Amino acid sequence: GLGPATLWQIDATQFDIYLVSSTNRNLIVGRPTLVCCIDCYSRMIVGINVTFEPFNSYTGVMMALVNSMTPKEEFCLQYGITLDKGEWDVACIPQRIFADRGELNGKQIEEAIVSLGISIQNAPAYRADYKGIIEQAFAQLNLKVKPFVDGVVKNGRTIVERGDEEYRLKVNLTIEEFTKVIIKCVLFHNNHHVLSDYVLDEMMLEEEVEKIPSKIWEYGLRNMKGQLRVLPESTIKHHLLPTDMASVTSRGVKYKKMLYASDYTLKNHWFQNARINGSWKIKIWYDPRNLTNIYVVNEEREFHQLTLLEHLSKYRHKGIDEIEKILKYEESLDSKGKEKELQAKMQLFEEIEGIVEEGRRKSKEVKNDDISKTERLRGIRENQKV
Numbered sequence: 001g002l003g004p005a006t007l008w009q010i011d012a013t014q015f016d017i018y019l020v021s022s023t024n025r026n027l028i029v030g031r032p033t034l035v036c037c038i039d040c041y042s043r044m045i046v047g048i049n050v051t052f053e054p055f056n057s058y059t060g061v062m063m064a065l066v067n068s069m070t071p072k073e074e075f076c077l078q079y080g081i082t083l084d085k086g087e088w089d090v091a092c093i094p095q096r097i098f099a100d101r102g103e104l105n106g107k108q109i110e111e112a113i114v115s116l117g118i119s120i121q122n123a124p125a126y127r128a129d130y131k132g133i134i135e136q137a138f139a140q141l142n143l144k145v146k147p148f149v150d151g152v153v154k155n156g157r158t159i160v161e162r163g164d165e166e167y168r169l170k171v172n173l174t175i176e177e178f179t180k181v182i183i184k185c186v187l188f189h190n191n192h193h194v195l196s197d198y199v200l201d202e203m204m205l206e207e208e209v210e211k212i213p214s215k216i217w218e219y220g221l222r223n224m225k226g227q228l229r230v231l232p233e234s235t236i237k238h239h240l241l242p243t244d245m246a247s248v249t250s251r252g253v254k255y256k257k258m259l260y261a262s263d264y265t266l267k268n269h270w271f272q273n274a275r276i277n278g279s280w281k282i283k284i285w286y287d288p289r290n291l292t293n294i295y296v297v298n299e300e301r302e303f304h305q306l307t308l309l310e311h312l313s314k315y316r317h318k319g320i321d322e323i324e325k326i327l328k329y330e331e332s333l334d335s336k337g338k339e340k341e342l343q344a345k346m347q348l349f350e351e352i353e354g355i356v357e358e359g360r361r362k363s364k365e366v367k368n369d370d371i372s373k374t375e376r377l378r379g380i381r382e383n384q385k386v
Contacts, residue, residue: 003224004217007040007121008068008094010061015178022174023314023326030321032178035064039090040098042217043195045186046090049289050179052321058108059242059288061099065113066287069093069236078290078317079180087187090217092228093236096121115239116231175319190214234303237295241285246294248282250275253294253306255284257327258315260294260306268299288320 012035021027030052037047047068053060067075072088097113098121113120173181195211209219221228244255250271252259265271274280284306285295291308292315298304308316315323 001224002041004039004041004044004220005046005092005094005228007096007098008046009038009040010064010097010099011036011038012060017173017178019173019175019178021325021329022176022318022322024329025172025174027325027329029175029325032175033060034182035060037064037068039094039213039217041220042213043198044090044190044213044217048182048186050175050182051289051319052175053288061109062112062240062242063287063289065097066236066240069116069231069240070233076183079176079183081180081183081187083187086214088190092230094118098122112239116236117229175322176317234295237285237287238297238303241287241295243283243285245281246284247279248274249279252309253282253284253296254279255286255294256291256320256323258291258312258323259309261309262304262306264298264304265306286320290317291320291323292316 014033018028021029032050035049039046047064049064051060071091076083096119190213198211246253246255248270252261293305293307296304
């Protein structure tokens with residue numbers, strides 16, 4: 001039978017809206033994709049990921065799963081949302097996961113999921129109304145997002161009618177602000193949305209269960225056999241986060257121009273060793289939504305967190321796409337700056353040349369050829385005093 005966390009379903013949708021960069025609102029950074037993980041029994045949205053990555057990207061799906069399986073408080077706080085008690089109280093490992101459009105295809109994803117003891121269900125979920133669950137949730141979210149947001153694609157076409165501002169230029173939300181809107185929609189869906197087509201079983205009817213995702217979820221927990229399986233956050237991250245290589249340098253663990261450290265790395269002289277013996281490569285795990293922390297497996301075989309160094313705070317709580325854009329933008333500013341510097345330098349040299357010329361001319365006019373070279377040089381100290 002079906003109960004809370006026996007079967008989750010994953011889907012993704014791209015929104016018809018362009019977002020701006022959080023470091024410079026004049027830069028348009030693209031359309032967001034929302035990856036959504038829904039519990040099939042209660043239709044609770046158990047986790048989300050808002051990303052600029054394409055639909056079926058490995059990290060897009062993985063981060064939605066990490067979000068589903070870990071506590072939501074800190075995640076929501078990053079977006080300035082404080083959860084009430086029980087408002088989004090899901091952090092468990094499902095038994096099975098179903099993805100409709102092959103989001104879970106790919107060896108990497110399968111291995112990661114199976115390693116957490118989750119099986120992948122490839123056949124469509126076996127109750128007819130499942131297919132609609134996520135579509136409906138998205139329809140709900142779309143309806144709620146579109147009316148309040150400038151920069152929207154008009155009736156599915158990007159053609160801008162005459163007299164219509166170029167809709168891409170009417171953007172004014174960053175990915176953080178957009179995510180905040182989505183979280184609010186999710187909290188609404190989970191705690192208030194009435195599932196009018198949900199079929200209650202007899203016991204539910206008897207107990208007068210409201211057809212609201214969080215109420216059905218709670219009812220399921222009270223009445224279903226079966227325990228929710230919970231794993232430490234570090235274990236989940238170790239299995240699901242994407243990996244990459246970074247280098248240990250004398251200034252910190254370096255990844256994409258950012259530097260990280262921790263008490264452990266300092267105590268164990270990583271950076272002194274790098275200064276003496278040169279830098280070396282190390283495998284890291286990272287959360288592409290937020291590069292404030294990265295993770296390594298340290299010499300004690302522990303999964304271990306490193307934190308971004310204080311002076312690099314402009315990268316804090318930024319996702320990998322934004323950081324790439326910041327770096328590119330900085331390079332373009334640098335090259336603009338260098339061009340300007342070159343022009344100014346040429347002007348400087350011209351002005352210096354002008355001053356020197358003028359000096360030569362004036363000196364020539366008054367030069368007294370009767371004074372010998374030695375005499376002129378001898379009097380420097382005196383002249384200075386005078």
